[in-house]
Amino acid sequence: MSDDKRVYLFDTTLRDGAQTQGVDFNVGDKQALAEALDRLGVDYIEGGWPGANPTDDAFFGNPPRFRRAKFVAFGMTRRPGRSAANDPGLSALLNAKTHAVCMVGKSWDFHVDVALGIPRAENVAMIAESVAHAKERVAEVMFDSEHFFDGYKNNPAYALECAEAAYKAGARWVVLCDTNGGTLPHEIERIVGEVTARIPGSHLGIHCHNDTENAVANSLAAVRAGVRQVQGTLNGLGERCGNANLVSLIPSLMLKTDFKTGLDDNDLKQITHLSRLLDERLNRAPSRSAAYVGESAFAHKGGLHVSAVEKDPKTYEHIEPTLVGNRRHIVVSDQSGRANILARFREIGLEIDADDPKVAALVETVKLREYDGYAYDGAEASFELLARRGLGSVPDYFKLARFRVMDERRWNMRGDLVTESEATVTLDVHGEHMMTVATGNGPVNALDTALRKALTPLYPGLADMRLVDFKVRILTPQAGTEAITRVMIESADASGERWSTVGVSPNIIDASYEALNDALTWKLMKLSQAPATR
Missing domain, CATH: 3.20.20.70 (Aldolase class I)
Structure with a gap:
């Protein structure tokens, strides 16, 4: 150089x-x-x-x-x-x-x-x-x-x-x-x-x-x-x-x-992901029209443009979108996504033939879920679990039978007005039925505490896991109190590893549970993949 x-x-x-x-x-x-x-x-x-x-x-x-x-x-x-x-x-x-x-x-x-x-x-x-x-x-x-x-x-x-x-x-x-x-x-x-x-x-x-x-x-x-x-x-x-x-x-x-x-060229392919990662951490929607990295930067809608792009993308694209980690999006007949998903597979160590029907099925699943409000650019652990579940390779470490979360606002013995949250979870773990109750600083913290209180005795590797960030975004504010909510959770452990998960639901607690479930499952999956030590 x-x-x-x-x-x-x-x-x-x-x-x-x-x-x-x-x-x-x-x-x-x-x-x-x-x-x-x-x-x-x-x-x-x-x-x-x-x-x-x-x-x-x-x-x-x-x-x-x-x-x-x-x-x-x-x-x-x-x-x-x-x-x-x-x-x-x-x-x-x-x-x-x-x-x-x-x-x-x-x-x-x-x-x-x-x-x-x-x-x-x-x-x-x-x-x-x-x-x-x-x-x-x-x-x-x-x-x-x-x-x-x-x-x-x-x-x-x-x-x-x-x-x-x-x-x-x-x-x-x-x-x-x-x-x-x-x-x-x-x-x-x-x-x-x-x-x-x-x-x-x-x-x-x-x-x-x-x-x-x-x-x-x-x-x-x-x-x-x-x-x-x-x-x-x-x-x-x-x-x-x-x-x-x-x-x-x-x-x-x-x-x-x-x-x-x-x-280098591989570094440049991270730029779209990094841009969207920042927006997720700021809890704001990415700009669709952002140069190079926006969702619309390589989008083509109908008529003359689509016909030309299907023959040769250079007719209406100044660069190949994969150079910056983005994707082409043809609105009327969407053929995008396969290359990006295969690249993500390689990143997480999944080897699969590009022509495997499961790849096409996963592409469609990701599109449908992103339409519903999921954001996998900022939730890599949830994407990995989605991909591995699509291939049938994630064990059932635990199954939720039910949970209940209650908030109580009252005066304590010192005369202070306090709000306390309590969560009850019932889980099935390898055929064993268990129920735990925990309190917390808010309903999500109580639910997280109850889940790990139940699971840690069986999976000691969860002991060093902690929730380090929690973000909520209202996806349909026009719906008022019935709005769809997206919850992003970032977790970490003693090794310094950090991972992010996502949940979407009209019920904020349900969305939070989905993200917590993925966070715990991803950690357990990584523990099971770690080489045994003597």
């Missing part, structure tokens, strides 16, 4: 994306998304701002272990009037024990004058001293040159002075930020070209916001002009109108240009 064509990918979903209105990542969300980004193969994953909030502190306190990506902490340059060695914010950043740090500073004279209210020379000193101080303590230092393009248009000499101060102090990357998102592609390309006369493109990055719907185009223009690091977020999350969307930017770089990334 030619070094001058290598573009490094920097994901800031967990930091800049977390500033999206309505988005509130918990530690489990950050852990799962970071691991998924590492599997994809991005070069840098920015985890958040150490010291900014308890969630980021907990995440950096128990950081994920990456195989491919470098972990990055975000923070600010030193404050005015303090030395770099005596600034609490900068110390918190450098004590995060990440491979790299990314610090932000001003490069627009207007912001220095109005927002900071300090001499412009002091701002330049803050940048240089902070980068030099960090360079002595971490492997890689990056500088986000905030409002660079607005600053350059207003005062090119000063904006360049700020960026150069970081570069000369040892910054591996100087990232040019279109923070207000108001710059257009032709301006980006011109300005970046002028900057490369002073700072090599191999040390320049681009960070674009999407306020004119140009963040991806601006990022591509910057790459054409010489930058070699691109920052963005999954699904374009970010403040106001969002950031450059890596989900569309990465395929465009890899499939539409001669620039190279650290991803």
Whole structure:
């Protein structure tokens, strides 16, 4: 690979994306998304701002272990009037024990004058001293040159002075930020070209916001002009109108240009799944019209389009959808799904002939269930169980005879108003009939507790299993209290394994039981497949 064509990918979903209105990542969300980004193969994953909030502190306190990506902490340059060695914010950043740090500073004279209210020379000193101080303590230092393009248009000499101060102090990357998102592609390309006369493109990055719907185009223009690091977020999350969307930017770089990334063809096939995984964790519907990964991105409806696509898909498709892990969808006579399902079979270790009638039957089952509201992109364990059940290869570890869940709202002995949940389950396990009762913090927790109270004595391997996330989505809000509900449950065990399951029903408790049943069954199946130890 030619070094001058290598573009490094920097994901800031967990930091800049977390500033999206309505988005509130918990530690489990950050852990799962970071691991998924590492599997994809991005070069840098920015985890958040150490010291900014308890969630980021907990995440950096128990950081994920990456195989491919470098972990990055975000923070600010030193404050005015303090030395770099005596600034609490900068110390918190450098004590995060990440491979790299990314610090932000001003490069627009207007912001220095109005927002900071300090001499412009002091701002330049803050940048240089902070980068030099960090360079002595971490492997890689990056500088986000905030409002660079607005600053350059207003005062090119000063904006360049700020960026150069970081570069000369040892910054591996100087990232040019279109923070207000108001710059257009032709301006980006011109300005970046002028900057490369002073700072090599191999040390320049681009960070674009999407306020004119140009963040991806601006990022591509910057790459054409010489930058070699691109920052963005999954699904374009970010403040106001969002950031450059890596989900569309990465395929465009890899499939539409001669620039190279650290991803290979198999990595790229994960991009659709990753996009939908994020939406599931945010408990929101994926955008059907999203470029590359949307359900409608390769959909064809009737008439001229369908006739042409059936002869040659290139007539109405700019790429083969499987390159990005998506599928073709012909609405009037749907022939899609087989290739994707066979690929999923290979991922879970199921070997089956492509012409086996069970494959076609499973394709239809998945389509029908997804029509009913199931979402298997975010519930891989439920999909695996569905596939194995279709092939008749999942044992009946237990059968539910009945369950009952009751909630009681009352005053306790201390005079507090409390609501208590109690669940009773009756199970058949290998011919043995058993009933258990358990209380919990809500009906689903009570049901989960009762199930495992019954099963753990017979299956001790369930003891380390725990429910780590629970999301409910109303699929038919127009139906009011009779609406169809989808429940997504994420489980984990002591090994660090995580798996997600789904249930759908007009009754939220019934949907929850379906997801819990799959979660327990998947764990038991994996225990039975594990090699025996002495």
